[in-house]
Amino acid sequence: MKKQMRKEMRIGLLLFAATMVLKNFGILPEFLHSMFLGLAICFELIGVLSEEKYRRLKAWKKSIFN
16 A cells, blocks of 8 residues: 655645755745744654644644634
């Protein structure tokens, strides 16, 4: 059975890659670079959670915003 990557992991990897490209061209200020890298790491950590912990996190988030 082939597992699909979660959308959070894809977003994190894309954000990380985009941040690195912009950093190499000198377009991105250091503050924004650090902020986007932190956000990318957060998305990647959520993307690698086990299924049980991922569902608990989603339920917790849903309970806060409802």
